[in-house]
Structures are given as structure tokens and as C-alpha cells.
Amino acid sequence: MYQRFSLADIMDMERSYRRDFINTLSGYKPANLIGTLSTTGRLNAAIFNSVLHIGAKPPLLGLLMRPLTVPRQTYDYIKAQNCFTINSVSQEIYRQAHQTGAKYDEETSELEATGLTPLFTDALAAPYVAESAVKIGLELEEEHHIRANGCLLIVGKVIEVLVAESLLSDAGHVRLEAADTVAVSGLDRYFLPRLLSQEDYPRP
Amino acid sequence: MYQRFSLADIMDMERSYRRDFINTLSGYKPANLIGTLSTTGRLNAAIFNSVLHIGAKPPLLGLLMRPLTVPRQTYDYIKAQNCFTINSVSQEIYRQAHQTGAKYDEETSELEATGLTPLFTDALAAPYVAESAVKIGLELEEEHHIRANGCLLIVGKVIEVLVAESLLSDAGHVRLEAADTVAVSGLDRYFLPRLLSQEDYPRP
Numbered sequence: 001m002y003q004r005f006s007l008a009d010i011m012d013m014e015r016s017y018r019r020d021f022i023n024t025l026s027g028y029k030p031a032n033l034i035g036t037l038s039t040t041g042r043l044n045a046a047i048f049n050s051v052l053h054i055g056a057k058p059p060l061l062g063l064l065m066r067p068l069t070v071p072r073q074t075y076d077y078i079k080a081q082n083c084f085t086i087n088s089v090s091q092e093i094y095r096q097a098h099q100t101g102a103k104y105d106e107e108t109s110e111l112e113a114t115g116l117t118p119l120f121t122d123a124l125a126a127p128y129v130a131e132s133a134v135k136i137g138l139e140l141e142e143e144h145h146i147r148a149n150g151c152l153l154i155v156g157k158v159i160e161v162l163v164a165e166s167l168l169s170d171a172g173h174v175r176l177e178a179a180d181t182v183a184v185s186g187l188d189r190y191f192l193p194r195l196l197s198q199e200d201y202p203r204p
Numbered sequence: 205m206y207q208r209f210s211l212a213d214i215m216d217m218e219r220s221y222r223r224d225f226i227n228t229l230s231g232y233k234p235a236n237l238i239g240t241l242s243t244t245g246r247l248n249a250a251i252f253n254s255v256l257h258i259g260a261k262p263p264l265l266g267l268l269m270r271p272l273t274v275p276r277q278t279y280d281y282i283k284a285q286n287c288f289t290i291n292s293v294s295q296e297i298y299r300q301a302h303q304t305g306a307k308y309d310e311e312t313s314e315l316e317a318t319g320l321t322p323l324f325t326d327a328l329a330a331p332y333v334a335e336s337a338v339k340i341g342l343e344l345e346e347e348h349h350i351r352a353n354g355c356l357l358i359v360g361k362v363i364e365v366l367v368a369e370s371l372l373s374d375a376g377h378v379r380l381e382a383a384d385t386v387a388v389s390g391l392d393r394y395f396l397p398r399l400l401s402q403e404d405y406p407r408p
Binding site for chain 1: 205304
């Protein structure tokens with residue numbers, strides 16, 4: 001049995017019901033920690049489920065951010081330093097990663113508060129998360145304003161990747177499952193994916 | 205042991221190695237079939253791993269498309285009808301869904317060629333995939349041109365949802381696991397996620 005919802009039905013939903021319904025509707029999402037640094041040296045790490053692959057040459061990844069109607073440290077710090085990091089989340093740290101979503105006061109570093117470890121390289125002024133098996137350093141490339149709701153699509157160019165060697169396949173795939181990388185549905189449901197198969201390139 | 209890649213290292217990679225490396229780098233993705241209809245009545249269905257949640261009120265989802273340097277039926281049909289569908293992919297149909305990525309000739313419907321079943325409602329001029337437990341109908345809302353590589357972000361407004369009743373939680377979550385919904389890493393590695401936990405709203 002199928003249930004049908006019209007746009008009017010969705011707009012009439014109670015706020016948190018609609019949030020969870022729409023957030024879980026379109027499938028699994030990546031769970032990532034976004035690392036940023038303020039000009040005053042404050043380390044920020046925040047969980048995002050909205051990282052998007054945009055292209056391989058040049059290597060580009062996107063990040064959808066909520067409207068700037070309230071202060072957004074991650075956005076402010078990306079703009080201030082022109083860079084940010086994307087860090088994978090494993091089964092071992094997903095509860096700490098989720099906890100970075102709490103509204104800490106401005107003096108508190110989410111990394112410290114959640115027991116995660118910052119790691120810097122010479123390539124960029126943003127912290128990686130030491131516990132993450134995949135660490136991606138990016139320069140801000142462009143941003144797009146979604147007119148329909150005020151969200152921002154941040155596009156970053158990958159300038160550095162640190163990846164645990166055991167994850168790399170001979171063909172270039174990062175084997176996420178070898179690091180117990182988690183996926184997320186909506187804002188709060190965490191999953192451990194199990195490989196079904198690697199398919200061949202499809203031909204008619 | 206970590207391996208480090210600079211931007212220069214990535215640009216120097218062999219083409220397919222870089223494609224798979226960058227496509228798998230940032231984590232799991234949703235697997236969805238995009239349904240569209242041409243003005244001549246041709247039914248199109250194509251697998252995409254780039255659907256993105258954009259907002260709940262109004263309900264908005266995004267779809268990243270490759271540059272229009274070669275003909276893109278999905279894009280052309282979305283523009284022609286101003287609408288499209290997003291359909292979930294389960295373990296039962298993921299091989300058929302993957303096969304829709306093959307370059308069929310212009311006369312062939314991917315739905316017919318892969319044995320999937322079109323389903324129409326009165327709400328929009330695009331086919332749903334009958335086998336999908338979650339079917340989302342959208343109107344084209346806006347599009348954004350990614351300057352760095354020519355990709356397009358298509359933003360659609362959800363105007364209809366058909367969801368198997370057994371998937372809906374009391375709180376509004378769509379329980380993807382109840383339909384054996386798959387996730388994908390890169391372009392070819394399919395996964396079946398297992399629920400680890402549903403976390404509470406994080407507080408300091």
C-alpha cells in the first residue's frame with residue numbers, strides 16, 4: 001500500500017515531521033566533518049550530510065549550507081580563510097561526530113568538546129580530523145545562492161587528500177567499507193553499509 | 205599509514221583512476237532513478253548518484269548534472285516538461301537501475317530495455333518507476349551553472365510523494381532500510397546499509 005502526499009499535504013505537516021520526512025526521502029547521504037579555522041585561531045568542526053561530488057578534473061566537491069539568517073561559523077570561517085576540510089566519519093566516531101552538531105558557545109571548540117583530534121598540514125589553514133581515514137583539503141572555488149530558500153552551495157577545489165593506504169583499490173576507488181565509514185539518513189539515523197557488488201560499466 | 209595526494213598528483217592521475225578516486229572520496233551517495241518524458245512521448249529513466257536535499261519548507265531537492273557538452277536527454281526532457289521524478293533503488297532492482305546508465309540509441313526507452321515499469325499519476329508529465337518504494341514528483345524550480353567545470357545544479361520543488369506505507373515512522377522518517385534501499389559509492393559500487401542507531405538531537 002502506498003501513501004500519497006501532495007505539496008499541500010507536505011506544507012501542512014508539523015514542522016519536525018516535515019523536516020524528517022523530506023530529509024530522509026531521497027536516500028542515503030554521506031556523513032562528513034567539516035573542519036574550519038577562525039581568524040582568531042578557533043578550531044571548528046561540524047557534521048554535514050550534504051557533501052556532493054561535482055567533478056573529477058579539476059577535483060571539485062560541493063557542500064550545501066543552510067541560509068545565513070542565523071550566524072554560521074562554518075561559513076564565516078570558510079570565507080575568512082578561503083579553505084576548509086572534509087573528513088570521513090567511521091563507526092568508531094559517529095556519535096562524537098553527531099555531537100558536533102550541538103550549539104556550543106562561541107568559545108568552545110567542537111573538536112575539543114567531543115574528544116576529536118585536530119591535525120594540520122602545510123597545505124591549508126583548516127584543521128583535519130585526525131581520527132578520519134579520509135581527509136580532504138579544499139580551497140573555496142565558488143558559491144551559489146539557492147533563490148527558493150536562501151541556502152548556499154559552496155564549491156571547493158580539492159588541493160590535498162590524505163587517505164589511509166589500506167582503503168585504496170588498484171583502480172583508484174576509495175574502499176569506504178574498509179574504514180567502517182558510515183552513511184546517514186536524514187539528520188539522525190546512522191548506517192553501516194555492506195558491499196553488495198561492484199558493477200561493470202553498463203553497455204546496451 | 206596515510207598516502208598524501210596534492211592537487212598536482214590528482215591532475216596527473218590516469219583519467220579513470222582519478223574519476224573513481226574523486227567519485228568515492230567523499231562518502232556514500234543515494235542511488236536514484238530520474239524519470240523524464242520527452243515531448244514526443246519517449247520515456248527516459250537514468251540512474252543518478254547526485255540527488256541532494258536542499259530544504260524542507262518548501263520541499264526542495266537538487267540534482268547535479270554533467271556539462272551539456274554532449275546531448276543530455278534527462279536535462280532536455282526536464283526542460284521540455286518542467287518536471288521530473290526521483291525514484292528509490294532497492295537491492296531487488298539495483299542491477300537494472302545501473303544498466304539504465306548504458307548509452308542506448310534515441311529510440312530505446314531505458315525503462316523498457318531494463319525491464320522496469322513506468323507509472324504515471326495526474327500530478328505531472330514524467331514517469332515514476334513502479335518498482336520503487338519511494339517515488340517523488342518534482343517541478344523544475346531553478347538551475348545553477350557551476351563555472352569551474354560546467355556542471356548544472358537542477359533544483360526541483362516536490363509536488364507529489366508516493367511512499368510505501370510500511371516505510372513511514374511515526375515521527376516522519378522514511379525508513380529506507382525497510383525497502384532494502386541501496387547506497388552507492390562512486391559510479392559502480394553498491395551497498396546495503398544496516399541501521400546502527402537513531403541519535404537524539406545533540407545538545408552541549
